[in-house]
Amino acid sequence: MADEDAPPEVHHYSSLQEVPWDIQNYWAQRYRIFSKYDDGVWLTDDAWFGVTPEPVANKIASQIADSAPAGRSILVDAFAGAGGNTIAFALTGKWKRIYAIEKNPAVLKCAKHNAKVYGVEDKITWFEGDCFEILKNQLKELAPYSVVFASPPWGGPGYRSDRVFNLKTMEPYSLQRLYDEYSVFSKHMVLYIPRTSDLKQIAKLVPAGGKATVMHYCMEGASKALCIFYGDFNVS
Ligand SMILES: C[S@@+](CC[C@H](N)C(=O)[O-])C[C@H]1O[C@@H](n2cnc3c(N)ncnc32)[C@H](O)[C@@H]1O
Incomplete structure (x- = not known):
């Protein structure tokens, strides 16, 4: 689904190196947040905190x-x-x-x-x-x-x-x-x-x-x- 028009503040991080430090703890729990994360889930950096x-x-x-x-x-x-x-x-x-x-x-x-x-x-x-x-x-x-x-x-x-x-x-x-x-x-x-x-x-x-x-x-x-x-x- 990567070909849709994602705005610049929307991301699908697929490796730790890409992830801003303040959301690394959330990213580590990504499959508990969205079990289908790897199917291309999108989030803004702020949305991680509230989902x-x-x-x-x-x-x-x-x-x-x-x-x-x-x-x-x-x-x-x-x-x-x-x-x-x-x-x-x-x-x-x-x-x-x-x-x-x-x-x-x-x-x-x-x-x-x-x-x-x-x-x-x-x-x-x-x-x-x-x-x-x-x-x-x-x-x-x-x-x-x-x-x-x-x-x-x-x-x-x-x-x-x-x-x-x-x-x-x-x-x-x-x-x-x-x-x-x-x-x-x-x-x-x-x-x-x-x-x-x-x-x-x-x-x-x-x-x-x-x-x-x-x-x-x-x-x-x-x-x-x-x-x-x-x-x-x-x-x-
Ligand atoms: C805690 S988050 C919701 C998370 C959501 N339940 C989820 O699981 O992804 C709160 C959201 O409310 C939005 N928001 C704040 N004020 C709003 C308003 N007056 N009307 C609609 N959305 C608003 C924010 O932009 C934010 O995305």
């Missing part, structure tokens, strides 16, 4: 597929990145359609290309732009049938250092902002956030009589991240 490793993405995808409320047949992946989660959603075969949004054009090219590597490109409709705008304007008719999944950037102070991660100062979007924006579109949303996220802040957003389920995703005996399921998911 959901394939076993975790597959587990999340099967849990959402098995627990989504009846009548929800569309999955919107609000922060598609290089496609880690989007591809896993498509591979479940559960969804009538997957809508994947990414604002960085080069990263979006990676996601599209990687979906081809995994043979699922025909199940996905792609949007380049801001997810909050696209949900409001281009996807609003689909709201009654949709579940929103979001793996936002985990910027801000303390993601690596603090014992408890403060979701109010998560950058560029706080948990409150994500919840408020998405709940206008769909009350059924799954957010993928740091494993040390403050559970009290998560619980505060649950409406009276509602529920939230928190799931940790582990690899080699350690939690990698968690998902909050807001809405009527039947997670077990």
Whole structure:
């Protein structure tokens, strides 16, 4: 697939010598991130840091597929990145359609290309732009049938250092902002956030009589991240 028009910031590194030093640890784990890496997976150098490793993405995808409320047949992946989660959603075969949004054009090219590597490109409709705008304007008719999944950037102070991660100062979007924006579109949303996220802040957003389920995703005996399921998911 090397003959497609990859933008200059997109790479498929095939030997350690080519890999910038700060992503060498990630590259060493490339087959855990994308098992089909050698089939020509594309990434930008920044996308390596945010991509959901394939076993975790597959587990999340099967849990959402098995627990989504009846009548929800569309999955919107609000922060598609290089496609880690989007591809896993498509591979479940559960969804009538997957809508994947990414604002960085080069990263979006990676996601599209990687979906081809995994043979699922025909199940996905792609949007380049801001997810909050696209949900409001281009996807609003689909709201009654949709579940929103979001793996936002985990910027801000303390993601690596603090014992408890403060979701109010998560950058560029706080948990409150994500919840408020998405709940206008769909009350059924799954957010993928740091494993040390403050559970009290998560619980505060649950409406009276509602529920939230928190799931940790582990690899080699350690939690990698968690998902909050807001809405009527039947997670077990
Ligand atoms: C953590 S990464 C997502 C990784 C993805 N789940 C994967 O497995 O490859 C977050 C992505 O959100 C994108 N992003 C940030 N703000 C956005 C916005 N407002 N709308 C759409 N995409 C956005 C960033 O460019 C980045 O690629």
